[in-house]
Amino acid sequence: MLNGKTIGFIGGGNMAEAIIAGLISTGAAHPSAVRMAEPVDSRRSYLSDKYRIACTPNNNDVTANSDIIVLAIKPQQFDEAVAGLNFKSGALVLSILAGTRTAKIEKSAGPHVRVVRVMPNTPALVGEGMAGIAGGQSATADDTAVASFIFDKLGKSVVVDESQIDLITGVSGSGPAYVFYLVEALRDAAVALGMDSKKADTLARQTFYGSVKLLEESGEDPESLRKKVTSKGGTTERGISILDANNVKDIMKQVVSGATQRSKELS
Numbered sequence: 001m002l003n004g005k006t007i008g009f010i011g012g013g014n015m016a017e018a019i020i021a022g023l024i025s026t027g028a029a030h031p032s033a034v035r036m037a038e039p040v041d042s043r044r045s046y047l048s049d050k051y052r053i054a055c056t057p058n059n060n061d062v063t064a065n066s067d068i069i070v071l072a073i074k075p076q077q078f079d080e081a082v083a084g085l086n087f088k089s090g091a092l093v094l095s096i097l098a099g100t101r102t103a104k105i106e107k108s109a110g111p112h113v114r115v116v117r118v119m120p121n122t123p124a125l126v127g128e129g130m131a132g133i134a135g136g137q138s139a140t141a142d143d144t145a146v147a148s149f150i151f152d153k154l155g156k157s158v159v160v161d162e163s164q165i166d167l168i169t170g171v172s173g174s175g176p177a178y179v180f181y182l183v184e185a186l187r188d189a190a191v192a193l194g195m196d197s198k199k200a201d202t203l204a205r206q207t208f209y210g211s212v213k214l215l216e217e218s219g220e221d222p223e224s225l226r227k228k229v230t231s232k233g234g235t236t237e238r239g240i241s242i243l244d245a246n247n248v249k250d251i252m253k254q255v256v257s258g259a260t261q262r263s264k265e266l267s
Contacts, residue, residue, distance in 0.1 A: 001149040002029055008066030010059055012038030012047050015096060016072035018125045020051055022153035037062040063087045071095040082108045092143050094118055099266035102136030102162060114138045116147045119168050122176050129155035132168030170260030183208050
């Protein structure tokens, strides 16, 4: 899919490293085809030594010589980092900047580049991420396919219209925090009822892990699996009835809606 293209990164943080690791470990990109611009000396040394990639403190060294550029900086660094950059003509820019629309990037990068916006999430750091992908005004179906190819090395991806990226932020971008919150709540409930904290933590973690793995490997929908373990008059039915009485599904809608709205406000 990359067909010998060079890929450069502006910013060498955790997500950039996850992408590099995914591409190199799967053979999708050779280290010689990867460049990184990173201002911190120690971080450059670490990435260069571990992945055998070329690292530089100069952003233009990367943008001028890369067919694909991944913007992996913080949103508040965008104006300073992108100002004065010389992009290779015909370059494809993949942006993982939260709350930064493709139109803003296109305006800064110039008319000779194409932009695809990506909303990944933190499980990408362990190869189980979920990314939403949206092409900008000049991006083609081939461009979004390249983005999907790259981010599928870190988990899974879906291509959507950019108008849905805020919703993806509210669902899968912020979603890992919701899951961690629920694991925390289940653990704390066990502790409050007399369970040793270490054992409670193990119970909560493995229950979520095993349940999600069963959901994934069975191919069944969550409703069907829930009903299979909810015997009439049993313990699970009692617990689910309390969730329903407290309108937990409605609360989750509010959670996703609130996070989605905040994403819109930030962009």
